[in-house]
Amino acid sequence: MQTDVESTTAGLTLQPAEQAILLEDVPAFARTLKDPASQGRYAVLAEAVEDGAVPPDLLPALETMLELALQTKAMSARHRAATPSTPTVPT
Secondary structure (H helix, E strand, C coil), X not given: CCCCCEEECCEEECCHHHHHHHHHHHHHHHHHCCCHHHXXXXXXXXXXXXXXXXXXXXXXXXXXXXXXXXHHCHHHHHHXXXXXXXXXXXX
């Protein structure tokens, strides 16, 4: 099975849509952290996202952020609010 996501030992190459979402979500997540080391790790992850590729050493941080976001539904709620709603057709 082949996907649009390119993952190699060199890291993860982001598609433009993935990059656009993560450009908002990684810094937002970093701002919620209290630990300076964690904030620094996510600042480096944000820079990698800007470059369009996440190196292997930052993949665990990305996975953790995405897992927490999915568990709290924070990410989907934020992006659902930004997506225009589908117009309804009166019956």
